[in-house]
Amino acid sequence: MESKIIAIAGGSASGKSTIVDYIKNYFADDLFVMGHDNYYKAHNDIPFEKREKLNYDEPNAFDNEMFIRDLKRLKSGKEIDMPIYDYNIHTRSDKTVHVSPKKIILIEGILVLYDKMIRDITDTMVFVDADSDVRLQRRILRDTKERSRSLDSVLTQYIKQVKPMHEKYVEPTKKYADIIIPRGAKNTRGIEILIKHIEDLLKE
Numbered sequence: 001m002e003s004k005i006i007a008i009a010g011g012s013a014s015g016k017s018t019i020v021d022y023i024k025n026y027f028a029d030d031l032f033v034m035g036h037d038n039y040y041k042a043h044n045d046i047p048f049e050k051r052e053k054l055n056y057d058e059p060n061a062f063d064n065e066m067f068i069r070d071l072k073r074l075k076s077g078k079e080i081d082m083p084i085y086d087y088n089i090h091t092r093s094d095k096t097v098h099v100s101p102k103k104i105i106l107i108e109g110i111l112v113l114y115d116k117m118i119r120d121i122t123d124t125m126v127f128v129d130a131d132s133d134v135r136l137q138r139r140i141l142r143d144t145k146e147r148s149r150s151l152d153s154v155l156t157q158y159i160k161q162v163k164p165m166h167e168k169y170v171e172p173t174k175k176y177a178d179i180i181i182p183r184g185a186k187n188t189r190g191i192e193i194l195i196k197h198i199e200d201l202l203k204e
């Protein structure tokens with residue numbers, strides 16, 4: 001079995017995870033979600049105070065060598081041990097998850113369409129689009145509740161790193177998308193079209 005790979009890119013807090021969760025529940029056992037964020041470079045050698053100031057929105061923040069190696073293994077029917085990232089401590093947790101190959105692999109993250117080597121092994125590329133003010137509002141709520149961040153740190157990081165890196169690296173990858181989903185997870189018709197496309201891939 002050679003798996004099909006679907007990439008879901010889009011700005012931070014555009015609704016990627018929300019859409020992916022919905023699709024995951026729909027396809028249950030045939031689909032695995034591989035979060036690109038799990039492949040942020042591990043920084044256990046650097047103290048927390050320095051880790052929290054690193055730029056996590058540039059392509060170099062990810063260990064794409066490891067990501068592509070694991071993705072190729074899964075695509076060709078082999079098992080992997082996927083790292084698990086912990087945003088609260090700004091590094092990988094000490095846990096991994098053992099993953100068996102599935103017919104569909106959904107890869108998700110702000111920069112999954114950036115690297116040509118990832119695009120070349122991806123079957124369908126999707127970009128989730130959402131207004132930047134809406135994304136900032138959602139990010140403030142999410143990061144203060146779920147990622148142990150202060151309001152001040154979310155706003156500073158947004159202005160210094162998230163917004164400029166989005167404009168420089170994330171937004172330009174929209175041109176590679178086969179499907180663009182405007183208005184994020186609110187766009188139920190767009191999500192239905194993506195689900196129909198995945199059903200067709202499963203029949204191939």
Ligand SMILES: Nc1ncnc2c1ncn2[C@@H]1O[C@H](COP(=O)(O)OP(=O)(O)O)[C@@H](O)[C@H]1O
Binds near residue numbers: 011013016017141142
């Ligand atoms: N359509 C929506 N309406 C309201 N809140 C939403 C909507 N889509 C996402 N959210 C919330 O916004 C936050 C970011 O969404 P998420 O799906 O995690 O984005 P991403 O994975 O792109 O960073 C989450 O807390 C999520 O629950």
Ligand SMILES: Nc1ccn([C@@H]2O[C@H](COP(=O)(O)O)[C@@H](O)[C@H]2O)c(=O)n1
Binds near residue numbers: 016
């Ligand atoms: N230690 C980290 C690692 C990443 N981030 C931010 O996560 C964003 C990507 O995740 P989304 O769910 O929002 O797509 C990215 O914009 C990084 O800034 C972080 O804050 N801390």
